[in-house]
Amino acid sequence: MSSNLGEELEVFFHIYDGRENRPLSERFFVRLNKNGVPKSPEKTERQCTLFVDLGSSDLRKDVYIVVHIMRIGRMGAGEKKNLCSIQYRRPFGCAVVSIADLLTADSKDDHLLKVYACTTESEWYQIHENIIRKVNSRYNLSGSNTGLAVSLQLLHGDIEQLRREYMVLFTRGVSITKKLGFSDIIMPGEMRNDLYMTLEKGEFEKGGKSVARNVEITVYVLDIEGQVMKSYVAAGSGEPGGDEYHSFVLYHNNSPRWAEQIKLPIPVDMFRGSHVRFEFRHCSTKDKGEKKLFGYSFVHLMQEDGRTLPDGTHELIIHKCEENANLQDSSCYLKLPFSKANLPGNNQAVKGTKECFWITSFLCSTKLTQNGDMLDLLKWRAHPERINDSLLKLKEIDGSEIVKFLQDTLDTLFGILDESSQRYGLKVFDCLVHIINLLQDSKFHHFKPVMDTYIESHFAGALSYRDLIKVLKWYVDRIVDAEHQDHIQQVLNVSVCS
Structure with a gap:
């Protein structure tokens, strides 16, 4: 960071969606000393980060890296030292760079970003939006000698693949900056x-x-x-x-x-x-x-x-x-x-x-929910009188909430089946059919490996198949029942797919 400010700085980076006007990632935080260089140069993980879990839909020309810079000092920049001894965090400047060039670049790309200040400090909260939209009257250069040097590179693959292909990066030290939300695939055992x-x-x-x-x-x-x-x-x-x-x-x-x-x-x-x-x-x-x-x-x-x-x-x-x-x-x-x-x-x-x-x-x-129906299902042992309603309401729960708790939901269903297969077998079977059909949807197609991994490594109800086969036979025996043709067709589709 080049500037004549003479104060310590806090620099925050995040990925920003210019189309929807919202951040896509959490913030990456770097402290700079009065000379504008990292305060802990020996700790590379404090000056280098990897923004992870970004999908192909997140990598567009209208997606930006937004940088907000705070100065640590007196209320007014350049105030005399004897006025006040207490330091405050105060807005200093903002820089924005589109990821458009990164989408076609094969190697690391060095940038010297221009840093802009608000014309009116009260509008600091939207300075990045004004820069992106080029509302020039709302911001100006914070100084002719002010600039922020950054190196950017787009890496493809999941985190384990990157660890293998870019060993030097991880050996030297790099912090992980997460997406605001989940990646396309949440594997069983993943904790967040x-x-x-x-x-x-x-x-x-x-x-x-x-x-x-x-x-x-x-x-x-x-x-x-x-x-x-x-x-x-x-x-x-x-x-x-x-x-x-x-x-x-x-x-x-x-x-x-x-x-x-x-x-x-x-x-x-x-x-x-x-x-x-x-x-x-x-x-x-x-x-x-x-x-x-x-x-x-x-x-x-x-x-x-x-x-x-x-x-x-x-x-x-x-x-x-x-x-x-x-x-x-x-x-x-x-x-x-x-x-x-x-x-x-x-x-x-x-x-x-x-x-x-x-x-x-x-x-x-991956463990807490804001959905009351999902909570009732997952905590079925605490309220056994609600099991029947919870199983019926599973189909009304948003699919993204079900796949987020896929392993816990499957554990719950098989737990209920083991508890009383005669009473709940049919409803549990219908819930499993619903979940498997849910995974056929293109929106949740990526979660199929989660189900495969669950069956291979996490499936605890080893004897449950006997109860499920009984229910399947019950459906097959009623295949001529015109009144339930659609649902039976769903069951048979799942049976074939499985």
Whole structure:
């Protein structure tokens, strides 16, 4: 990075879909020192990454590598040192490069990217969109001597194939930056439990001040005991996770928009009872440079029935608080309402308040679900009275949710069959027919190897075939029943395919 700034920098890379205006990957995070070079040059995995799990549909000319750069220093770039000793994360610049050239290149491609700054700081959240659309009035060059040097290369194949063909790359050290979502194939035994949260925007009151606030958010993840979970808040791949995360600060802005993504790789067994707390502080630019707490929001990660926080945007309530000590015992506030969406109808005082904070959440998990019907099926032993309904509802569950939990779903079906084949045999058989037919769909065609691997390596119900053959015979005996011809045809198609 070439610049005359003289401050440390944080550089964030991600893959961005220009057609749908959304990120395709999590962020890759690199720290630069005051000279503009990586702070840990001996650790190549902190300056080199591999964006993985991108499919052919993700590799288009309107897909970009977007770079956001934050400076670590005083509120205003170039301020005198004696004004304030506290440092803030502040927006500095943005660079964008299309992957179009990479699609035809055979080797590594070196780029010196131009770095642009916002004309108006409040529009920082969409600077990359303005650059892509060439809305020139919204941004300008951050300096004639400012540029970011990067090397890019497109590698084809799965991760194991790349490890064999590019051994030097992996031996030297490279971080893995994941796709926001799953790859085309999820193999049995693959584990992932990543919760992504985007700090979207806030609406704040002046709080008795003559000018707007300088708002900083501090993010913590707390467990069921109310203790801060260590190392589970990540700004991006490339750097280890921390105990907390500090947002960047927009100067004098009571309606800040951050659009800042963080990753919470919380283990499955620690999800229940955990919550995320967002603390809001005004950052003074006076001599002491205090960060004064004025409020907080929180959100539960799992509902009482075991479903996780739904994907999407959540409008959170900002509770007023000026003393850090008041937040030490989380049980004091966890009984309060946290979202405007689930407020009781008579709570007009909170509903009418102007102050609000928005986040967007997205869970990428092979073990947790947001679907209540899927959850009932997977937890059939806890609610045996629901087995019948759960088996009937399987066909209504979105196919992508079924294939995501394919191994667990198959284990469940064969477990129910072993428990009572006489009572549930026919319905389990119908569910298996539905799943196998689902895998014939071109959308889920890639999941066939998952079924093959399950049969070869993970199938636990070795005697189940006897019960299934009985059901198949039951269908064959009724092949002349015109009323059920379509369903019997499905069964026979599956039998032939299998």
